[in-house]
Amino acid sequence: MIISTRGRYALRVLIDLAEHYNGGFTPMKEVAERQDISLKYLERIIPALTKGGLIEGVHGKGGGYRLTRSPDEYNVWDVLVLTETELAPVACLEDHAKPCVRQAECRTLPLWQEFYENMKDFFKSKSIADLMQYSPSDNYVI
Amino acid sequence: MIISTRGRYALRVLIDLAEHYNGGFTPMKEVAERQDISLKYLERIIPALTKGGLIEGVHGKGGGYRLTRSPDEYNVWDVLVLTETELAPVACLEDHAKPCVRQAECRTLPLWQEFYENMKDFFKSKSIADLMQYSPSDNYVI
DNA sequence: TGACTAACCTACCGAATTAGTGGTATAGTA
């Protein structure tokens, strides 16, 4: 498994925020209930999206979270990069991987590189708005 | 990371067997030395390929392993399926996953399914012979 | 036949990651 609950939950939260947008802020408690995800766990995942500028959070009564753009301006890849610790399909391509001595002669490295590129392109081509289309209730207006 | 050393090593072993084929059997000890992989660890991975019919092993002196077909008749996907415990990109799509209650309403499931299909198609389209072409020394003859 | 060789099998192990829980601090509102 390459994509953990962190990335999957983050996507579901963004879709939920989009679908239930009413001009104000949506508390994570509501999202957690609707999505049947532990609030405590979401509270650990969601700050990454705030730091990345994908959503904005407001403390206190009447607070919660809100998208910063319209759903078609988010792509899945950006969400995964912010929430997942690692997306590389093999250890050799990980960010902090120590350079491999066999790199020059490795017959499999190009395969992994090509796959990684395909994967990146695929997820970049999908927007939150695309994901929402799988549902009949698409009531997001910005 | 989705593809572990098991799948990666298995591919390298197959390529090595193809490149060093001389009509007989190649002992895993030689492959392990050339590929700089622990022989003991390889001995735990390689039986899966034998069971899957990708290679055949012969005990005793003069023994070792040999491919059962020509390199262009192997695709990467089949190798990975035999050696990796799980290839699904998300837990929901794993073989022994318990059916998800939210399946019907899940807006992200189709995304993961499409990605999984793409991934499968990609790896099925690549053969061991394709991987060998990255090297100048291609001396396999059947 | 006996030494040798190489595949095969099983048990164990340390480190890292995942998917959480619990508690508390901080910031902002009514």
Next chain:
DNA sequence: TACTATACCACTAATTCGGTAGGTTAGTCA
């Protein structure tokens, strides 16, 4: 000031990964 909601930090049980160690089985060669 009470309340609410985000933000932060420490801890944990379960699983996986990447091996190692040791022994067994099956076959070859002299």
